[in-house]
Amino acid sequence: MKFAPMNHSMKSIRIHLRILLTLLVAVWLVLACKKNGWTEEERALIAGQPDVMRVLTVENEGDLQVLRTPCTNLSAAMLADPLYEQLAAKMIATVTSPEQNGVGIAGPQVGLSRRIVAVQRFDKEGEPFEVYPNIRITALRGEPELGREGCLSVPGRRGEVLRYRDIDIQYTLPASGKDTTERIEGFTAVIFQHETDHLDGVLYTDKLAPEHPEDTASDSE
Numbered sequence: 001m002k003f004a005p006m007n008h009s010m011k012s013i014r015i016h017l018r019i020l021l022t023l024l025v026a027v028w029l030v031l032a033c034k035k036n037g038w039t040e041e042e043r044a045l046i047a048g049q050p051d052v053m054r055v056l057t058v059e060n061e062g063d064l065q066v067l068r069t070p071c072t073n074l075s076a077a078m079l080a081d082p083l084y085e086q087l088a089a090k091m092i093a094t095v096t097s098p099e100q101n102g103v104g105i106a107g108p109q110v111g112l113s114r115r116i117v118a119v120q121r122f123d124k125e126g127e128p129f130e131v132y133p134n135i136r137i138t139a140l141r142g143e144p145e146l147g148r149e150g151c152l153s154v155p156g157r158r159g160e161v162l163r164y165r166d167i168d169i170q171y172t173l174p175a176s177g178k179d180t181t182e183r184i185e186g187f188t189a190v191i192f193q194h195e196t197d198h199l200d201g202v203l204y205t206d207k208l209a210p211e212h213p214e215d216t217a218s219d220s221e
């Protein structure tokens with residue numbers, strides 16, 4: 001016995017199904033890319049600014065809203081996009097610019113509600129600035145100590161804050177997309193705590209030690 005040859009209408013249904021399936025996959029791919037990548041607004045913000053980006057401050061009502069917004073992670077697609085390298089370079093150019101002269105900066109301070117910080121590594125030779133995506137503090141050790149802090153987003157003010165000097169950070173390595181953990185000690189640990197707070201919408205002024213009211217100063221971080 002032989003199979004009956006496929007008639008014309010069955011063939012046409014199969015072709016239509018194949019076209020429909022291809023279209024569905026194409027639509028899904030477009031949506032998936034949009035969902036996991038940089039938004040058009042973020043692209044415009046990063047690419048559209050000079051190397052030294054505008055730093056948001058608490059003095060502007062619109063800026064304050066962004067500074068108070070908790071941040072979301074960067075996806076593997078975002079880290080693989082050339083825009084990530086552009087953002088990392090611009091954040092470093094901004095924090096090291098003569099007008100800012102800071103030791104750390106966080107995503108919200110340049111208008112991005114993403115978990116990314118640039119920190120000066122005083123614990124490394126040459127004290128380089130490095131960028132950390134998807135950063136979290138995963139351990140705090142010892143007793144917190146008081147130290148004076150300022151913030152690029154809170155111009156002209158400084159205050160005493162309790163911070164730990166021995167912590168663990170976890171972040172994503174952009175090249176591999178894998179998470180890694182690192183132990184940080186000393187003043188660099190203080191910077192990491194200040195910058196990571198920004199990613200949760202927290203400012204150092206929320207944590208001022210009551211017996212050490214803030215004062216005004218010209219330098220900031």
Ligand SMILES: [Zn+2]
Nearest residue numbers: 151152153221
């Ligand atoms: Zn700050």
